[in-house]
Amino acid sequence: MTQSRRQQVSLQDTRYYHLISRCVRRAYLCGEDAYSKQSFEHRRQWMVDKIRFLTNIFAIDVAAYAVMSNHYHLVVYVDEEAALGWSNKDVCQRWLALYNNHPLVExxxxxxNSGEAETEAALAIIAKWRQRLSDLSWLMRNLNEYIARKANQEDNCKGRFWEGRFKSQALLDEKxxxxxxxxxxxxxxxxxMVNSVQQSQFTSVYERIHDKASEVDKKQQLPFSHKPLLGFIGNEHKHAVKGIAFSLSDYLTLVQETGKVIRADKAGHLDAQALPILNQLGLSNSQWLELAQRFGKQYHQAVGTIDELSAFAMHTNKKWISGHRQQATIFR
Structure with a gap:
């Protein structure tokens, strides 16, 4: 039986989640259809712009993304504290950038308002909006519905565009x-599709390398500040409220060197001495390459140490997390 989304998310265990949505049947999100020879490349920009527009509104930050031909990936950080710090006016401003107002709130x-009862009812509605603005399901609902409607209109068809619900994977530690x-x-x-990450357009690493924000940052005027990708904070992580606890330059070097090995179509080797981040992670060359190539296929639901997986299972009312034995050798 399918679990509700609330039973797959536990913010007390982690704020980081890997989200995936895939197109149904042979529907194309992006790329070129080999049968019809029709190109859907322009939809990649739709995706990036909408992702960045929505995460400007939601209390959710993007750490990584990739828009592929029939699916997309997001790695996000849920910043619940930010949502709790917004005033009621801020919440209304953000919600009304997406939906019509409620008469009581208006x-x-x-x-x-006619009295205390109406005021309490209006504040209860705003509290519900506040909760939804830090909810992964509401983020993905807005993103997927927008893209589905726009793609179906362009394809002159109706019906489902996405393959059921999005998949989520809890990332329980820095590794x-x-x-x-x-x-x-x-x-x-x-x-x-490309030879190197420097050519990987419509990914977060391409944006970080080329310092290229999405088009929405140039076109869309919002009543609140635009958010960049979630930052790398290096050795400052003990003093920072949020951020990825590694150096950006170390990460870019690691990903670029890993890309060269993967693209070479043969067994490769990474120089651990030139990649200090591998020592920080406590991973060998072979373990890292295994993760970089099979992370999405080999691990499900949640990723972390056995203790972290046990805690996550308890908090999400599960008996165990599938794949925990495969994780034990790398995540310890």
């Missing part, structure tokens, strides 16, 4: 987060 904003980010950023290289 009267509360105008100061024309899992970084490995998953690299796996996502290396998707175009691994699929042999």
């Amino acid at each position: 009267r509360w904003q105008q100061g024309t 899992a987060v970084l490995a998953c980010m690299a796996y996502v950023d290396l998707n175009p290289v691994r699929a042999k």
Whole structure:
């Protein structure tokens, strides 16, 4: 029986999640259809712009993304504290960038509520909006519905565009987060669409290398500040509120060198001495390459140490997390 999304997310265990949505049947998100010879490449920009637009509104940061021909990946950080720090006015401003106003909230904003009961009802609605603005399901609902409608309109068809619900994978520690980010950023290289990450457009690593923000940052005027990709904070992580606890330059070097090995179509080797980040992670050359190539296929539901997986299972009402034995040798 399918579990509710609430039973697959535990913010007390981790704020980092890997999200995947795939097109149904032979529907094309992007790329070129070999049968019809029709190109859907322009939809990649739709995806990136909408991802960045929504994460500007939601209390959710993007750490990594990759837009592929029939699916996409997101690695996100749920910043629940940010949502709790917003004023009621801020919450309304953000929610109304996506949806129509509620009559009770509209009267509360105008100061024309008839009494205390109406005011309490309006504040309860705003509290619900606040919770939804840090909810992964609501983020993905907005993203997938927008793309499905736009693609179906362009294809002049109706019906389902996405293959059921999105998949989520909890990333329970820093090693899992970084490995998953690299796996996502290396998707175009691994699929042999490009030769290197420097050419991997519509991925977060391409954006970080070329310092290229999405088009929405240039076109869309929002009543609140634009958010960049979640930052790398290196040795400052003990003092920072949030961020990826590694050096950006070390990460880019690691991903670029890994991409060369993967694209060479033969057994490769990484120089551990030139990649200090591998020592920080406590991973061997072979373990890292295994993660970078098979992270999404080999691990499911959650990734971390046995203790972390046990805690996550308990908090999400599961008996165990599938694949925990395969993780034990690398995540210890």
